[in-house]
Amino acid sequence: MKKLLFSLLFTSIVFAAKSQTLAQIKKVLDTTSNPIGFVKYVLKKKYFIDTVAVVTTSNFMGKADSLAYKGKVGKVYGPFKGENILVKILYKAPNTFYHVSHIVLDTSTYSFRFASSLADTIIEKIQSGRESFASMASTYSADYSSAVKGGDLGWFVRGVMLQQLDEAVSKHKKGEIFTVWTAAGLHIVKITDNPKKDVGYALMLRVIL
Numbered sequence: 001m002k003k004l005l006f007s008l009l010f011t012s013i014v015f016a017a018k019s020q021t022l023a024q025i026k027k028v029l030d031t032t033s034n035p036i037g038f039v040k041y042v043l044k045k046k047y048f049i050d051t052v053a054v055v056t057t058s059n060f061m062g063k064a065d066s067l068a069y070k071g072k073v074g075k076v077y078g079p080f081k082g083e084n085i086l087v088k089i090l091y092k093a094p095n096t097f098y099h100v101s102h103i104v105l106d107t108s109t110y111s112f113r114f115a116s117s118l119a120d121t122i123i124e125k126i127q128s129g130r131e132s133f134a135s136m137a138s139t140y141s142a143d144y145s146s147a148v149k150g151g152d153l154g155w156f157v158r159g160v161m162l163q164q165l166d167e168a169v170s171k172h173k174k175g176e177i178f179t180v181w182t183a184a185g186l187h188i189v190k191i192t193d194n195p196k197k198d199v200g201y202a203l204m205l206r207v208i209l
Contacts, residue, residue, distance in 0.1 A: 022079075022209075029076045029088055029207070039207050046208040049090070054200050057097065058154025068092075068202035079209060086207040095200020098158060098169050099193040101133055101151035105186040106142035115186045119179050122188055126177060133177075133190050142185060152192065157200060165189065 020028075025043065032038050039047045052068040060066040067077055071089045078086045103122065105115040122140065125131040134150025141147040158166050162182045172178060174194045180187045 026076045026086065029086065030074065035088055035090070035205055039205070043207070048206045048208075050204050050206060052202050052204055054095070054157070054198075054202070055160045056154055056156040057198060058156070064204070068204065069199050071202065084209045086209060088205040088207070089202055090205055091203040092199050093201040093203075094197045095157050096195050097155040097198050097200075098195050099155045099191075100153050100169055101137065101190045101192050102143065102146065102153060102165075103133070103137045103141040103151050103188040104143040104184055105140060105188070107185040109142070110185075112186075116179075119186055119188050123177055123179075136188075151190070155193075155196075155198070170195075 028038060029035050036047070036049075039045050050064075052064045054065050054069045055061075057069060060069070063080060067087060067089065071077060071087075073089050073092055076086055076088045105118060107115050110118065118140070122131075122136050126133050126136060132150075134152075137147050137151030141151055143151075146153055158170060160166075161169070162184065164180050164182045165187060168178065168180045168189065169191065172189075172191050174191050177188065177190045180189055
């Protein structure tokens with residue numbers, strides 16, 4: 001008798017789930033304490049659980065890292081245009097972010113000796129107040145995407161930059177200006193802000209409708 005009642009109850013739940021509108025499904029996913037169980041046993045939909053990393057908070061590579069950073073834990077998003085998927089943010093974890101600006105002197109254009117001398121001149125002008133870091137970036141930097149923003153690279157996690165830059169950034173403090181050689185050339189780097197903790201990872205449930 002108990003098995004029959006359970007079978008009838010479960011059948012009615014599944015039938016109800018199948019007849020639910022998208023809005024109703026999202027409402028349940030928003031509020032249930034067991035979203036995976038609801039998707040697996042009631043909706044009977046395919047699902048994936050992904051860990052999405054946020055590498056920079058200035059420019060997002062797509063919807064995944066944008067949701068990982070901006071989305072609220074427990075909230076359901078979607079479906080998005082061209083995709084039949086719902087996304088629920090299950091959990092977020094912090095990471096350490098750095099904020100720097102740089103000027104890249106391209107050593108395929110300048111000799112190493114000239115680049116080094118020019119870097120010294122640029123730093124002296126900035127530190128004396130005769131020029132700003134932004135104006136020097138606009139004039140000299142070979143990294144055009146950051147040059148138009150005064151050399152600002154935004155906030156990023158350690159590990160996404162060139163190794164030499166990564167190692168140097170962690171050794172300097174806010175306001176310090178220094179040079180770093182990489183395969184891209186000679187970088188004049190300014191630590192714009194102190195490191196900070198921010199959202200670095202998100203655990204996301206993707207439901208295929």
